[in-house]
Every structure is written in C-alpha cells, then in structure tokens.
Amino acid sequence: MNGHARVVTQRRPDPGTILLTSYMAAVLVLAPLQRLAHLINPADLASSPASLASGKVWLLLTSGFVVDGPPLPQILALTVLAVLVTRFRGSRTFWTAALAGHVGSTLIVYAAVGLLWWADPHLVANAIHNPDYGISCVWAAGLGAITAGAWASPGPLTLGSRRITIPLAALLTLSAVTALSTNEIARSEHLLAFLLGALIVSLSERNNHNSSFPERCCFRRHTTTRPSL
Numbered sequence: 402m403n404g405h406a407r408v409v410t411q412r413r414p415d416p417g418t419i420l421l422t423s424y425m426a427a428v429l430v431l432a433p434l435q436r437l438a439h440l441i442n443p444a445d446l447a448s449s450p451a452s453l454a455s456g457k458v459w460l461l462l463t464s465g466f467v468v469d470g471p472p473l474p475q476i477l478a479l480t481v482l483a484v485l486v487t488r489f490r491g492s493r494t495f496w497t498a499a500l501a502g503h504v505g506s507t508l509i510v511y512a513a514v515g516l517l518w519w520a521d522p523h524l525v526a527n528a529i530h531n532p533d534y535g536i537s538c539v540w541a542a543g544l545g546a547i548t549a550g551a552w553a554s555p556g557p558l559t560l561g562s563r564r565i566t567i568p569l570a571a572l573l574t575l576s577a578v579t580a581l582s583t584n585e586i587a588r589s590e591h592l593l594a595f596l597l598g599a600l601i602v603s604l605s606e607r608n609n610h611n612s613s614f615p616e617r618c619c620f621r622r623h624t625t626t627r628p629s630l
C-alpha cells in the first residue's frame with residue numbers, strides 16, 4: 402500500500418438522538434396504556450404547584466411522558482418537530498429547547514401561581530392541585546425552535562418565503578391549540594414553551610454564526626485515522 406493513512410468515516414447517532422428515540426418510544430407505549438387499557442392514571446405522573454411545593458420535583462419530568470388531549474395529532478406533531486430540530490440543529494439543541502419548554506415554562510407559571518396564592522389564596526384555589534401533564538409543552542418548544550430557525554435562515558424576507566410562511570404557520574398553530582385548551586395553566590405554559598424554544602435557537606444562532614438552519618444534521622460524522630500497513 403502507499404503508506405498514506407486511511408480515514409474511516411462512521412455515521413452513527415449521538416447520545417441525544419438515542420435518548421430522543423427512547424423518549425418517543427416511551428410516549429408511544431404509555432399512550433395506549435393510558436387511553437385504551439386504562440392501566441395508567443395520568444394524575445399519578447402529573448405535576449402541580451402543590452406537588453412541587455411538597456418536594457416532588459421528579460413529577461416535572463414524568464408529567465412529560467403522558468398525553469393530555471388527542472394523542473395521535475400530538476404524538477405526530479412531536480415526532481415531526483423533534484426530527485426537524487434534531488436534523489437541522491442537532492439533538493443537543495432539541496433537548497435544551499424541550500427541557501426549557503417543558504420544565505422552564507412550568508416553573509415560571511408555578512412561580513406566578515405561588516405569588517398569586519401568597520397575595521390571595523382564593524385567586525388560584527383551583528390551580529394549586531390541578532394535575533398538570535402532557536407533551537404539548539415539548540412540541541410547543543420544538544415549534545418555537547423551528548420558527549426561530551426559519552427566521553434566522555438565509556433567504557429573502559418576502560411573502561411566501563420560508564422566513565415568513567413557517568413562523569406564520571407556527572403562530573397560527575400555537576394560537577389554535579391554545580384557544581382550544583381549557584386549562585389556564587396549560588395556556589400560559591404553551592406560550593412560554595414556544596418563546597423559550599425560540600430563545601434557545603436564537604441564542605445558538607448568535608453563538609454560532611457559521612451554521613445556517615438547513616445545514617445541520619442529526620448525525621455527527623466520526624472519523625478515525627487508521628494507518629495503513
């Protein structure tokens with residue numbers, strides 16, 4: 402052989418992508434157990450201002466594994482948005498946006514509820530113990546991430562361009578879902594999750610000026626140099 406090093410390129414998903422696949426599998430398994438078999442009570446996994454005040458912090462995470470509302474459109478939306486964010490921004494950005502959207506929005510709303518309760522307990526008497534669960538804040542954060550990514554992508558800012566159509570469609574979708582929700586806490590959380598997801602991508606864009614929205618991939622190329630014999 403000519404003595405030059407041979408570069409072997411392997412394409413494999415990063416740990417964040419594997420974690421995303423595991424999360425989606427868990428949601429898909431729990432949905433029929435909850436809806437059809439009635440083997441899972443969502444209230445057992447749900448969080449609430451009262452449960453957080455009592456120290457049950459883990460419920461902030463478990464509440465994101467069960468679906469509140471129609472399962473099929475939400476699981477489909479979560480899958481599509483997770484794939485898009487991971488494909489274009491990487492799994493780290495998706496998980497940062499998802500955790501910020503699900504946990505961050507919940508903490509902000511719960512803090513507001515706590516302040517209102519401190520001022521007058523009767524104002525939030527129904528919200529203190531109300532079960533709070535669902536995957537909607539995760540996909541709302543993904544929607545915000547996609548919106549911010551499309552807005553920051555190169556291209557003309559004209560009617561019909563993706564810099565206009567994607568954010569407009571995202572805002573209409575968020576508005577429709579929020580309007581249909583009967584839970585006041587959930588409404589606030591959806592909006593905050595969307596904004597936090599958009600903020601994560603905006604900060605990522607500011608910190609990495611060399612990456613554009615359509616050029617990131619969910620797979621990292623791992624190269625190992627193998628000397629030839």
